[in-house]
Amino acid sequence: METLASLLHTSPATAWMAVKVLMAFGLIMGIAPPLTWAERRGSAMIQDRIGPNRAALFGKIRILGLVQALADGVKFFFKEDLVPPHANKRLFWLAPLLAFVPAMLGFAVIPMGRSFLSGGTEYHLSLLDPGNGMGMLFPMAVGAMAVYGILVAAWSSNNKWAILGGMRASAQMVSYEVGLSLAVIAIFMVTGGYDPHEIVKAQQGTFLGVLPNWYVFRQPFGFLVFFVCMFAEANRLPFDFAEGESEIVAGFHIEYGSMKFALIGLAEYGHILGASALITTMYLGGWGIPFVADHGQIPVIVTFLVFLTKVIALCLVFIWVRWTLPRFRYDQLMNLGWKKLLPISMANLLYFAYRMRG
Amino acid sequence: MGVLVKKVELTWWERLYVVSVAIGMGVTFKHFIKQLLTPTSKRYTIQYPDMKKEMPKGYRGLHELKRFEDGAIKCVACFMCQEACPARCISIEAEEFSELNFTQGFEEKRPATFKIDMLRCIFCGMCEEACPKDAIWLRDNYELAAYDRLSMNFGKWDLINTYAEPDGKARLTQAEESPMTPSRRTVAL
Ligand code: SF4
Ligand code: SF4
Numbered sequence: 444m445e446t447l448a449s450l451l452h453t454s455p456a457t458a459w460m461a462v463k464v465l466m467a468f469g470l471i472m473g474i475a476p477p478l479t480w481a482e483r484r485g486s487a488m489i490q491d492r493i494g495p496n497r498a499a500l501f502g503k504i505r506i507l508g509l510v511q512a513l514a515d516g517v518k519f520f521f522k523e524d525l526v527p528p529h530a531n532k533r534l535f536w537l538a539p540l541l542a543f544v545p546a547m548l549g550f551a552v553i554p555m556g557r558s559f560l561s562g563g564t565e566y567h568l569s570l571l572d573p574g575n576g577m578g579m580l581f582p583m584a585v586g587a588m589a590v591y592g593i594l595v596a597a598w599s600s601n602n603k604w605a606i607l608g609g610m611r612a613s614a615q616m617v618s619y620e621v622g623l624s625l626a627v628i629a630i631f632m633v634t635g636g637y638d639p640h641e642i643v644k645a646q647q648g649t650f651l652g653v654l655p656n657w658y659v660f661r662q663p664f665g666f667l668v669f670f671v672c673m674f675a676e677a678n679r680l681p682f683d684f685a686e687g688e689s690e691i692v693a694g695f696h697i698e699y700g701s702m703k704f705a706l707i708g709l710a711e712y713g714h715i716l717g718a719s720a721l722i723t724t725m726y727l728g729g730w731g732i733p734f735v736a737d738h739g740q741i742p743v744i745v746t747f748l749v750f751l752t753k754v755i756a757l758c759l760v761f762i763w764v765r766w767t768l769p770r771f772r773y774d775q776l777m778n779l780g781w782k783k784l785l786p787i788s789m790a791n792l793l794y795f796a797y798r799m800r801g
Numbered sequence: 802m803g804v805l806v807k808k809v810e811l812t813w814w815e816r817l818y819v820v821s822v823a824i825g826m827g828v829t830f831k832h833f834i835k836q837l838l839t840p841t842s843k844r845y846t847i848q849y850p851d852m853k854k855e856m857p858k859g860y861r862g863l864h865e866l867k868r869f870e871d872g873a874i875k876c877v878a879c880f881m882c883q884e885a886c887p888a889r890c891i892s893i894e895a896e897e898f899s900e901l902n903f904t905q906g907f908e909e910k911r912p913a914t915f916k917i918d919m920l921r922c923i924f925c926g927m928c929e930e931a932c933p934k935d936a937i938w939l940r941d942n943y944e945l946a947a948y949d950r951l952s953m954n955f956g957k958w959d960l961i962n963t964y965a966e967p968d969g970k971a972r973l974t975q976a977e978e979s980p981m982t983p984s985r986r987t988v989a990l
Contacts, residue, residue, distance in 0.1 A: 488836040
């Protein structure tokens with residue numbers, strides 16, 4: 444670390460920060476396009492189709508259609524960037540950013556690997572070091588901001604379908620936030636802190652002798668609520684009320700085209716990634732290797748890879764669920780959110796609160 | 802009259818969703834694995850330009866003007882197909898030819914031009930039905946596309962030659978045989 448810092452003529456802290464930013468950014472930008480590929484090919488396989496496999500590098504190298512994402516990107520760049528005449532120009536421009544930035548920001552506190560000592564200082568693999576006072580509250584708060592992206596996109600495009608989609612999505616996201624927060628509080632309570640590093644530490648070792656000491660197994664109902672709510676937060680099927688081909692066409696992004704549309708699409712995958720990272724950290728032991736109580740001897744890179752594996756596996760689950768379930772009806776969605784998930788998470792919270800008495 | 806839609810009542814077990822969702826995900830996963838492990842050639846999708854569908858026997862695609870074993874055209878220019886064609890897309894001009902050396906008669910009739918406008922053809926197969934000589938067949942080539950209208954007007958040579966290669970026959974060109982249409986003398990096998 445010191446050598447890198449001296450090469451860059453900065454302090455180790457700054458150099459490490461740069462590395463971390465690059466890592467987080469690269470993680471999102473590097474995983475999102477392959478995710479679109481996984482989504483398309485995976486959905487095709489699920490539906491006994493083949494999926495896009497024709498895009499080829501130099502017209503020759505097909506690599507299973509992986510270049511499709513590249514081709515799409517190029518296409519989006521060269522499309523006409525149209526702003527509808529009755530739209531609010533400024534907000535219309537701002538909306539894709541508002542959708543995209545929160546998706547990225549959520550990563551700021553997630554520890555992506557074991558903290559390590561180098562030259563007497565401790566380095567952490569999360570952008571914000573532990574003890575910043577925000578902890579897990581930060582991704583929650585920022586993730587909730589995503590609703591502005593959708594709402595602003597819908598409202599500024601001055602289109603009735605868009606507004607309907609935006610309203611539906613925002614109502615849904617706000618209602619699911621409640622159950623989500625209660626599930627999270629149960630975790631904070633049991634951990635005794637809301638710092639992600641502490642939460643990950645608290646999940647090391649074994650539970651009941653046979654299971655990894657993860658919160659999934661210790662708080663299965665909380666996990667269920669959190670998981671479902673994350674789908675709602677990421678606006679994924681079965682809760683993708685912002686869109687609806689049969690009712691409101693493309694919903695909130697109906698007026699968007701070219702790179703702005705691509706950014707909104709990327710934001711969706713950013714949200715999936717963010718949601719996966721959150722679930723991993725909160726319920727699946729973060730970078731911890733299952734059953735291992737002391738990570739002191741394990742190389743940092745291994746913990747990072749463990750984290751990555753968990754996140755990607757969860758992303759694939761997101762895709763898998765999308766192509767399994769049809770969308771809910773709107774009243775069913777509200778029913779599920781308020782009358783089922785909220786009581787479950789409330790009961791979960793009360794149960795753990797009761798256990799901690801005395 | 803209204804239609805009574807029967808409302809499906811879910812049991813409390815199904816209303817828990819979790820189990821039903823898990824079962825559903827099992828189903829999709831099975832399909833995923835099945836499709837993943839099926840070799841490309843065995844999947845439902847036929848990857849068109851690389852793979853082609855085996856057309857059924859009676860398929861009515863592009864016509865072929867049939868030839869005898871020795872290469873001479875079977876068509877006797879009787880105009881039956883032209884008459885039978887509901888789309889009026891066949892146009893034939895007949896000509897006489899005589900080849901005294903051969904047994905099939907001295908004076909014979911054959912088409913000088915035989916055109917089918919593929920843009921108008923509806924591939925009904927009436928021409929095939931009408932032909933007394935079995936000289937025109939509708940076969941399995943369905944890849945009929947061109948950049949202009951003129952090239953969709955198939956002439957005699959196109960109709961003779963389209964299936965020559967898949968059938969392992971010699972292609973005939975006007976240049977080789979000009980000005981006469983295929984004759985038994987030169988194309989004898
Ligand atoms: S297939 Fe039908 S339409 Fe086409 S040339 Fe023959 S008779 Fe005419
Ligand atoms: S193709 Fe058959 S029906 Fe048509 S002119 Fe020739 S012999 Fe007669």
